[in-house]
Amino acid sequence: MKSIIVSLAVAAGLMVAGSAMAAAPASAKGCKACHSIDSDKKVVGPGWVAVGKKYAGDKDGASKIAANITKGGKFDWKFGMMPPKGGNAKLSDADIKEIATYIAGLK
Numbered sequence: 393m394k395s396i397i398v399s400l401a402v403a404a405g406l407m408v409a410g411s412a413m414a415a416a417p418a419s420a421k422g423c424k425a426c427h428s429i430d431s432d433k434k435v436v437g438p439g440w441v442a443v444g445k446k447y448a449g450d451k452d453g454a455s456k457i458a459a460n461i462t463k464g465g466k467f468d469w470k471f472g473m474m475p476p477k478g479g480n481a482k483l484s485d486a487d488i489k490e491i492a493t494y495i496a497g498l499k
């Protein structure tokens with residue numbers, strides 16, 4: 393019985409750790425210089441919660457966001473220019489897809 397309680401406690405601990413890790417992909421670290429990754433506040437670029445809202449209800453939102461991160465430029469926020477890949481040429485397509493999926497899920 394005691395071991396069941398212990399393993400339940402461990403499982404609960406893992407779930408908490410899992411949701412904390414889902415907060416933002418590690419590859420998004422360099423984006424924080426210009427983006428709030430967990431609010432709609434403007435830094436240099438738009439807060440990612442605001443971006444998530446912009447694409448709310450768009451089933452292609454994540455792929456549009458991924459394409460915009462890859463090419464950079466202007467997306468009607470009138471905040472200036474987003475550097476291609478946020479200036480991090482080493483970001484892989486898989487990293488970008490992961491970040492875009494995260495942003496599309498923010499509200």
Ligand code: HEC
Pocket residue numbers: 420422423424425426427436437438443446456457460461465466467468469470471472473474475477478479480483491495
């Ligand atoms: C040097 C500053 C800077 C960095 C670094 C940067 N961004 Fe941006 N980003 C911007 C600006 C400025 C805009 C808004 C452009 C506009 O006014 O339309 C923007 C816009 C965006 C948007 C909105 C796209 C849309 O469709 O509306 C996304 C998503 C985004 N950035 C993701 C990222 C990601 C991911 C990274 C890191 C890999 C990153 N940014 C790094 C400046 C930056």
